Amino acid sequence: xxxxxxxxxxxxxxxxxxxxxxxxxxxxxxxxxxxxxxxxxxxxxxxxxxxxxxxxxxxxxxxxxxxxxxxxxxxxxxxxxxxxxxxxxxxxxxxxxxxxxxxxxxxxxxxxxxxxxxxxxxxxxxxxxxxxxxxxxxxxxxxxxxxxxxxxxxxxxxxxxxxxxxxxxxxxxxxxxxxxxxxxxxxxxxxxxxxxxxxxxxxxxxxxxxxxxxxxxxxxxxxxxxxxxxxxxxxxxxxxxxxxxxxxxxxxxxxxxxxxxxxxxxxxxxxxxxxxxxxxxxxxxxxxxxxxxxxxxxxxxxxxxxxxxxxxxxxxxxxxxxxxxxxxxxxxxxxxxxxxxxxxxxxxxxxxxxxxxxxxxxxxxxxxxxxxxxxxxxxxxxxxxxxxxxxxxxxxxxxxxxxxxxxxxxxxxxxxxxxxxxxxxxxxxxxxxxxxxxxxxxxxxxxxxxxxxxxxxxxxxxxxxxxxxxxxxxxxxxxxxxxxxxxxxxxxxxxxxxxxxxxxxxxxxxxxxxxxxxxxxxxxxxxxxxxxxxxxxxxxxxxxxxxxxxxxxxxxxxxxxxxxxxxxxxxxxxxxxxxxxxxxxxxxxxxxxxxxxxxxxxxxxxxxxxxxxxxxxxxxxxxxxxxxxxxxxxxxxxxxxxxxxxxxxxxxxxxxxxxxxxxxxxxxxxxxxxxxxxxxxxxxxxxxxxxxxxxxxxxxxxxxxxxxxxxxxxxxxxxxxxx
Amino acid sequence: xxxxxxxxxxxxxxxxxxxxxxxxxxxxxxxxxxxxxxxxxxxxxxxxxxxxxxxxxxxxxxxxxxxxxxxxxxxxxxxxxxxxxxxxxxxxxxxxxxxxxxxxxxxxxxxxxxxxxxxxxxxxxxxxxxxxxxxxxxxxxxxxxxxxxxx
Numbered sequence: 001x002x003x004x005x006x007x008x009x010x011x012x013x014x015x016x017x018x019x020x021x022x023x024x025x026x027x028x029x030x031x032x033x034x035x036x037x038x039x040x041x042x043x044x045x046x047x048x049x050x051x052x053x054x055x056x057x058x059x060x061x062x063x064x065x066x067x068x069x070x071x072x073x074x075x076x077x078x079x080x081x082x083x084x085x086x087x088x089x090x091x092x093x094x095x096x097x098x099x100x101x102x103x104x105x106x107x108x109x110x111x112x113x114x115x116x117x118x119x120x121x122x123x124x125x126x127x128x129x130x131x132x133x134x135x136x137x138x139x140x141x142x143x144x145x146x147x148x149x150x151x152x153x154x155x156x157x158x159x160x161x162x163x164x165x166x167x168x169x170x171x172x173x174x175x176x177x178x179x180x181x182x183x184x185x186x187x188x189x190x191x192x193x194x195x196x197x198x199x200x201x202x203x204x205x206x207x208x209x210x211x212x213x214x215x216x217x218x219x220x221x222x223x224x225x226x227x228x229x230x231x232x233x234x235x236x237x238x239x240x241x242x243x244x245x246x247x248x249x250x251x252x253x254x255x256x257x258x259x260x261x262x263x264x265x266x267x268x269x270x271x272x273x274x275x276x277x278x279x280x281x282x283x284x285x286x287x288x289x290x291x292x293x294x295x296x297x298x299x300x301x302x303x304x305x306x307x308x309x310x311x312x313x314x315x316x317x318x319x320x321x322x323x324x325x326x327x328x329x330x331x332x333x334x335x336x337x338x339x340x341x342x343x344x345x346x347x348x349x350x351x352x353x354x355x356x357x358x359x360x361x362x363x364x365x366x367x368x369x370x371x372x373x374x375x376x377x378x379x380x381x382x383x384x385x386x387x388x389x390x391x392x393x394x395x396x397x398x399x400x401x402x403x404x405x406x407x408x409x410x411x412x413x414x415x416x417x418x419x420x421x422x423x424x425x426x427x428x429x430x431x432x433x434x435x436x437x438x439x440x441x442x443x444x445x446x447x448x449x450x451x452x453x454x455x456x457x458x459x460x461x462x463x464x465x466x467x468x469x470x471x472x473x474x475x476x477x478x479x480x481x482x483x484x485x486x487x488x489x490x491x492x493x494x495x496x497x498x499x500x501x502x503x504x505x506x507x508x509x510x511x512x513x514x515x516x517x518x519x520x521x522x523x524x525x526x527x528x529x530x531x532x533x534x535x536x537x538x539x540x541x542x543x544x545x546x547x548x549x550x551x552x553x554x555x556x557x558x559x560x561x562x563x564x565x566x567x568x569x570x571x572x573x574x575x576x577x578x579x580x581x582x583x584x585x586x587x588x589x590x591x592x593x594x595x596x597x598x599x600x601x602x603x604x605x606x607x608x609x610x611x612x613x614x615x616x617x618x619x620x621x622x623x624x625x626x627x628x629x630x631x632x633x634x635x636x637x638x639x640x641x642x643x644x645x646x647x648x649x650x651x652x653x654x655x656x657x658x659x660x661x662x663x664x665x666x667x668x669x670x671x672x673x674x675x676x677x678x679x680x681x682x683x684x685x686x687x688x689x690x691x692x693x694x695x696x697x698x699x700x701x702x703x704x705x706x707x708x709x710x711x712x713x714x715x716x717x718x719x720x721x722x723x
Numbered sequence: 724x725x726x727x728x729x730x731x732x733x734x735x736x737x738x739x740x741x742x743x744x745x746x747x748x749x750x751x752x753x754x755x756x757x758x759x760x761x762x763x764x765x766x767x768x769x770x771x772x773x774x775x776x777x778x779x780x781x782x783x784x785x786x787x788x789x790x791x792x793x794x795x796x797x798x799x800x801x802x803x804x805x806x807x808x809x810x811x812x813x814x815x816x817x818x819x820x821x822x823x824x825x826x827x828x829x830x831x832x833x834x835x836x837x838x839x840x841x842x843x844x845x846x847x848x849x850x851x852x853x854x855x856x857x858x859x860x861x862x863x864x865x866x867x868x869x870x871x872x873x874x
Contacts, residue, residue, distance in 0.1 A: 070817030070818070072816075203815075205818065206818075209821055210810045210814065211796065212757070212822040214818050215755070216758075216818075218758070252739070270738070343819075344768060346759065346760070391817070393819030393820075394819060395817075396853070422759070424762055425760065624813070627859075628854045630855065631852075632853065632854075654761050655763065661848050661849075662857045663848055665858060668858060
């Protein structure tokens with residue numbers, strides 16, 4: 001359930017004595033708690049990252065500064081506040097935060113959602129905010145009854161006097177509580193007193209989403225708005241040679257045709273008018289910056305770069321010497337494609353740029369980016385710009401990009417009209433920031449006792465960070481390109497990781513689990529190959545390399561036990577295992593598969609997943625995220641690859657870029673390990689292990705090593721025929 | 724002007740006859756529960772009922788919808804077993820595809836009160852979910868099955 005309350009309204013309500021409000025400010029010196037009144041006085045430098053307010057009608061409003069894209073933060077963040085507050089969950093409402101300094105993530109100093117960090121970054125500040133408000137409500141009640149605070153306790157939306165069994169609801173205490181100074185360091189609940197945290201609380205957004213009532217970006221309507229459509233170049237860097245503006249302007253309801261950096265925009269009173277107008281432009285494009293670029297030429301470039309010397313990202317021991325003297329050497333090259341995010345809601349943005357104001361409605365993971373962009377494009381001050389975050393119809397990293405916002409703002413500014421820009425699926429798929437392709441060559445050595453003694457890993461991969469956060473590229477190493485390899489859990493005495501950055505015209509970006517989405521496959525495929533070379537069981541071999549890595553060890557041991565690893569499978573079925581740590585969480589998965597000998601089709605029957613993400617907030621959401629990540633990872637493993645032709649992207653829609661459908665979904669069991677270790681993320685880490693677990697299972701049942709994704713039936717069939 | 728009957732109400736819209744029904748429903752009539760996903764009938768996000776059958780509204784020229792009874796997610800009763808099952812089983816993640824999934828499931832159960840897993844899978848094969856909620860969709864359909872739903 002959501003309510004609509006702006007920060008200004010909230011402050012007014014609070015200051016008028018109609019409720020209490022708590023802001024948590026993260027300063028360089030630590031956490032600072034302020035009442036609404038103090039917050040208002042702090043002026044522009046004040047930067048609280050979260051708010052809660054309680055109104056006299058007993059409703060607890062939690063303002064959420066993170067984007068809801070399916071990962072459950074519109075529920076899990078309010079749960080944290082409500083639990084510390086001892087609120088009645090039925091009385092908790094959430095409101096999405098506008099883009100503002102006040103709502104910046106305290107760790108990042110930006111308002112954005114990604115890296116599976118939401119709970120990790122917000123857990124402590126939200127607990128403090130809830131605990132402070134609870135303490136103020138208890139003080140207000142004690143003062144009302146003239147009893148010691150120690151005789152009072154908060155319980156599900158009320159404060160009770162334990163001895164006399166009197167009670168007052170939070171709403172009745174707000175006026176008095178608002179005048180009580182905010183405690184400097186409120187006592188947090190002990191974890192055994194949690195009422196909501198660690199329970200499978202139902203999601204606040206599910207009822208609206210089950211009734212067609214949730215408002216996504218594409219559902220925005222603004223008085224007087226025009227629709228925009230953009231004719232885009234088919235090849236990277238292509239420029240228009242000619243276009244027929246008059247023909248476009250003759251289409252019903254078309255009002256403008258505006259050249260843009262990314263193409264030519266047509267505006268109209270209806271969506272169909274905008275699209276027909278765009279088609280009527282009949283733009284002729286030049287051939288672009290690399291007209292010969294296609295799927296084959298790209299793969300050739302990656303393969304050629306394997307011969308280049310890369311930058312050393314890690315170098316333990318003496319890999320060269322050990323490999324040279326090894327009694328048993330193994331070598332493998334893995335090839336992974338570019339992938340599209342394919343969010344079900346295509347890119348869209350509504351912008352209304354006027355003299356002195358700008359308002360934007362957008363499904364975004366990057367509020368700070370949107371705000372900064374709007375400032376730059378309009379020349380307005382941040383307080384003249386309102387950025388509304390709608391529900392996101394999928395994010396997966398795509399909505400960290402602000403390309404569609406830039407277009408909508410530019411068109412609105414040029415036309416002086418509110419603009420709703422909707423990309424068609426073809427634009428969405430052909431103008432993505434793709435999950436980078438990756439070609440990796442790994443060499444390894446196993447000694448007489450079957451121990452892994454050397455691992456040399458060369459990664460050829462484009463760089464995401466050099467465009468998005470260049471400051472995080474250190475010594476030429478893109479952290480995403482080597483993640484999951486440079487920091488692999490396995491202890492190999494001689495380990496070398498080398499990175500060859502490849503630059504192509506294809507833009508790359510964050511895609512669910514980022515570098516781990518490809519590096520998890522290469523590492524976990526190779527360790528399986530090494531286990532085979534060593535003549536050892538794949539689980540046992542891995543455990544042997546994890547003796548000092550207890551979380552990875554435990555999660556692997558758990559999945560083996562839950563999956564019944566030691567027991568034989570049905571005839572003609574194989575099993576494979578993989579484990580991977582990403583975003584602070586340890587995940588291991590076992591896949592059971594069969595391979596059709598006639599057509600090479602892989603069928604995944606069952607997946608067992610064990611997860612250790614440390615302390616948990618909502619186990620139902622964790623389970624759902626694990627299952628969802630397995631499905632998305634399986635989709636990529638079996639089906640997905642972006643194809644290129646004639647200097648641009650050839651894939652265009654779900655006919656030539658198929659996604660996994662219901663019939664291909666296995667039974668997925670999730671086991672959450674009780675863990676008091678450091679908290680990890682949950683949106684992404686479930687994805688990396690599934691592709692290698694399936695590939696390893698295919699080997700187990702068929703003897704074929706699939707080193708190329710996706711694992712298409714024709715690839716498997718060709719390999720089977722060679723055997 | 725084109726006349727349409729949607730959710731039991733008559734609407735009159737001033738659009739060209741070839742405009743897909745989806746855009747008329749969503750953008751002209753602002754019934755935004757029905758979603759745009761692919762525009763070529765391959766994702767199922769735009770699924771509505773036309774005379775009780777699940778159809779992809781992006782594939783129907785609006786002129787062809789004249790004289791037919793159209794039901795969108797907004798027209799499916801709030802206490803419809805499929806909507807309730809979706810909440811009970813906590814199906815949605817991002818939620819974008821779910822209106823289409825629900826309309827597809829409701830049409831299936833109207834035709835077959837107790838479908839087998841295979842029948843469910845076949846009926847839902849045209850509906851994509853990028854969040855991967857398929858296991859929950861299967862559970863919810865089974866949970867709603869046999870409870871006398873009508874579209």
